[in-house]
Amino acid sequence: MFDVMFAALGALVTNPQTMGLMLIAVMIGLIVGATPGIGGRLSIALAIPFVFGMDMTQGAVFLLTMHAVNGTSGQISSIMFGVPGDGDDAATTIDGYPMAKKGEAGRALGASITASGVGGIIGAIVFAVMIPVLEPIVLAFSPAEFFLLAILGITFIAFLAGGNNIFKGMIVGLFGMMLATVGMDPQTGTARYAGDYLFLWDGVSLVTCVLAIFAVPEMITLAVKGGSIAAISMEGVKFSYKQIFQGVMEVPRHWFLALRTSIIGAMIGMVPGLGGSAAAWLCYGHAVQTSKNPERFGHGAVEGVIAPETASNAKEGGSLLPTLFFGIPGSSGMAVMMGAFLILGIQPGPAMITKNLDLVWTLIWALVVGNLIAVTFLLFITRWVAVLTFINATMLVPFIVVLVVIGAYVNEGQWENLLILLAMSMVGYAMLRANWPRAPFVIGLVLGRIAEESLHKAMDLWGLGFFTRPISLVLIGMIVATIIFAILRSRKPNALDNLQVSS
Amino acid sequence: MSMISRQSMTVFMLAVFSIMVGTALTYPEGARFMPLTVGIPGILLCCLQIALDFRKSAGAEEVEKDEIREAELKAAKLVGHNVEFGQAAIIDAPKDQKEEVRREIITWGYFLGFLSGVLLFGFWVSIPIFLLSFLKERAGATWTRSITLTCIASTAFYFIFAKGLGVSLYTGMITGLIMDRIAG
Numbered sequence: 001m002f003d004v005m006f007a008a009l010g011a012l013v014t015n016p017q018t019m020g021l022m023l024i025a026v027m028i029g030l031i032v033g034a035t036p037g038i039g040g041r042l043s044i045a046l047a048i049p050f051v052f053g054m055d056m057t058q059g060a061v062f063l064l065t066m067h068a069v070n071g072t073s074g075q076i077s078s079i080m081f082g083v084p085g086d087g088d089d090a091a092t093t094i095d096g097y098p099m100a101k102k103g104e105a106g107r108a109l110g111a112s113i114t115a116s117g118v119g120g121i122i123g124a125i126v127f128a129v130m131i132p133v134l135e136p137i138v139l140a141f142s143p144a145e146f147f148l149l150a151i152l153g154i155t156f157i158a159f160l161a162g163g164n165n166i167f168k169g170m171i172v173g174l175f176g177m178m179l180a181t182v183g184m185d186p187q188t189g190t191a192r193y194a195g196d197y198l199f200l201w202d203g204v205s206l207v208t209c210v211l212a213i214f215a216v217p218e219m220i221t222l223a224v225k226g227g228s229i230a231a232i233s234m235e236g237v238k239f240s241y242k243q244i245f246q247g248v249m250e251v252p253r254h255w256f257l258a259l260r261t262s263i264i265g266a267m268i269g270m271v272p273g274l275g276g277s278a279a280a281w282l283c284y285g286h287a288v289q290t291s292k293n294p295e296r297f298g299h300g301a302v303e304g305v306i307a308p309e310t311a312s313n314a315k316e317g318g319s320l321l322p323t324l325f326f327g328i329p330g331s332s333g334m335a336v337m338m339g340a341f342l343i344l345g346i347q348p349g350p351a352m353i354t355k356n357l358d359l360v361w362t363l364i365w366a367l368v369v370g371n372l373i374a375v376t377f378l379l380f381i382t383r384w385v386a387v388l389t390f391i392n393a394t395m396l397v398p399f400i401v402v403l404v405v406i407g408a409y410v411n412e413g414q415w416e417n418l419l420i421l422l423a424m425s426m427v428g429y430a431m432l433r434a435n436w437p438r439a440p441f442v443i444g445l446v447l448g449r450i451a452e453e454s455l456h457k458a459m460d461l462w463g464l465g466f467f468t469r470p471i472s473l474v475l476i477g478m479i480v481a482t483i484i485f486a487i488l489r490s491r492k493p494n495a496l497d498n499l500q501v502s503s
Numbered sequence: 504m505s506m507i508s509r510q511s512m513t514v515f516m517l518a519v520f521s522i523m524v525g526t527a528l529t530y531p532e533g534a535r536f537m538p539l540t541v542g543i544p545g546i547l548l549c550c551l552q553i554a555l556d557f558r559k560s561a562g563a564e565e566v567e568k569d570e571i572r573e574a575e576l577k578a579a580k581l582v583g584h585n586v587e588f589g590q591a592a593i594i595d596a597p598k599d600q601k602e603e604v605r606r607e608i609i610t611w612g613y614f615l616g617f618l619s620g621v622l623l624f625g626f627w628v629s630i631p632i633f634l635l636s637f638l639k640e641r642a643g644a645t646w647t648r649s650i651t652l653t654c655i656a657s658t659a660f661y662f663i664f665a666k667g668l669g670v671s672l673y674t675g676m677i678t679g680l681i682m683d684r685i686a687g
Contacts, residue, residue, distance in 0.1 A: 027521025053668055090574035093588050094581075167552045169628060171516050174545040178523055181538045190534035216614070223610040223641060224603060226596040285581050298582030395644065398637035399656055401614065402630055405621060406660070410670050418618050425614070427515075434512040452537045 008361035033073035043077035049407035059344040065370035072116040091280040095304030106239025110247020117375030119310030122262035123317025124367035143457035146468035148475040150451035153328035166486035169437045176444020182304040190251035199416040211426030217432040265311030269318025283311035517549035623677030632656045
């Protein structure tokens with residue numbers, strides 16, 4: 001295993017093309033992360049057109065690096081202006097903003113950027129450590145279990161939508177699975193729901209659907225509702241590199257807290273459905289509870305910046321694990337990432353351990369190297385990246401829409417995909433306006449084909465008896481338990497809900 | 504979102520599942536297995552959701568979530584005192600519901616117009632027109648800024664996709680016909 005591990009590192013850092021792509025990905029990821037109105041999920045969807053023609057490994061490294069460093073620059077507006085970009089950043093704001101108000105913006109930014117990088121690296125290490133532990137479990141799975149895993153995946157991701165929305169999440173997931181059945185049936189050669197339209201015989205384009213469901217509705221909303229922007233002048237939050245360096249040194253000073261919160265974050269990331277901000281909030285709470293002076297929190301305690309930042313970035317490493325080995329995305333961002341992986345020809349599942357372990361190690365190293373590059377860059381250019389917070393997001397809309405339409409077309413080079421883009425954008429916008437979760441749709445679409453193949457294989461091997469296999473029974477139990485738990489949660493909100501901000 | 508709209512989404516999903524399940528019944532046994540396995544639970548869940556929507560309609564009106572306020576409350580619970588975040592100004596926010604609906608229609612019009620433009624005249628004709636009109640009319644940029652950004656972006660798109668990635672973008676039905684005529 002060690003030879004594969006170090007060979008992957010060697011191949012990554014000695015390939016100038018891959019390293020060049022990583023640098024570009026880091027820059028784009030940092031810029032997108034700091035720009036209001038564009039989330040991590042959207043940035044992956046928008047980057048998909050650019051990975052066409054790329055080598056499988058390079059494309060995956062590019063996308064993963066971009067996604068991994070997104071959050072590193074996201075907290076700049078939270079600390080400098082007290083305006084959190086999303087749920088993860090909200091936890092950082094509690095102490096980061098008071099620090100900035102006390103004239104310690106540089107120290108807070110230095111600490112948060114370094115903590116974010118450290119979290120990302122430890123998250124990747126936790127993922128690496130889990131590989132030998134998970135290997136026998138992953139390899140014990142047969143087609144029967146993979147069918148049930150697909151159902152479990154949708155249940156988990158529907159759960160991610162929130163207790164009250166689990167049925168909506170499941171409906172949307174099944175809708176995605178239903179659309180996955182469009183096209184030529186592999187068993188009988190029947191053209192399902194395709195009629196005489198040849199372009200539908202290969203099925204509905206995944207890229208077009210991802211762009212339509214996520215990107216177009218967000219852009220239309222941005223154009224309709226206007227872009228948010230920090231209302232405070234940057235003049236009030238000046239800082240020096242000396243302050244930033246002081247902040248950097250706060251992370252080794254609180255190394256044990258950083259280590260603990262990184263591990264907690266990575267573990268939370270491994271559990272699909274816990275939601276994007278749960279890690280940051282849980283770890284902030286952990287920092288308060290374990291502090292000797294909890295009264296300092298909320299008034300500018302640097303530990304209150306370190307804990308959520310390490311956790312929120314460490315969870316990316318953790319959420320890659322179920323995505324790659326089980327085909328169950330750990331988060332909605334990873335759901336879009338999984339769709340992108342499939343486009344690149346990467347098939348998540350046990351084969352990742354048996355045949356593509358080198359790729360897995362390359363991705364782990366990409367997380368480590370990408371975070372190192374991002375931290376180094378950001379410590380020097382924070383001042384300028386902060387200016388992005390003042391961009392009027394409405395101005396970005398037309399450029400993103402052009403990218404979306406190009407992306408939908410270049411995927412298969414068929415103009416008919418533009419009609420699908422329009423139809424699915426309407427569905428996506430209706431979901432957004434009606435507050436329906438959208439991530440389960442992508443999971444359903446991705447897992448639909450895998451589920452159908454697995455179901456047919458399982459039926460051929462065991463008939464309906466595959467439901468009674470021991471692992472199948474465990475998985476069925478988990479599906480039922482998830483649904484019951486979600487129903488109970490929707491009746492009585494629990495502690496977890498209190499720690500989650502909508503992702 | 505109003506109650507009617509919330510139910511509309513469920514009814515739409517129910518219609519999709521019902522039509523797809525109905526169509527699947529006409530397929531051979533092997534081909535209809537998966538659509539039925541997925542579609543029938545889909546129909547049942549939609550019915551359940553409609554029942555839940557009706558039950559909710561009897562209760563209080565759902566208030567739109569303020570995520571920042573929620574985060575402030577959670578933070579206050581954790582640290583034991585009030586926490587206030589900064590303020591973000593919304594640039595160009597709609598004044599009322601009527602204005603929002605008007606903008607929705609206009610924005611969808613732009614999107615539809617761009618797609619139609621691509622289908623009829625191709626990407627390279629439609630991109631600059633769409634960018635210029637949106638930036639000037641919708642985003643409120645000045646003529647100078649709109650023209651400059653349009654030129655820079657259109658050139659960048661051309662060099663990235665046509666030259667850099669070697670992607671051949673759609674030339675459009677009408678442009679294609681004209682090109683064919685010119686080529687003889």
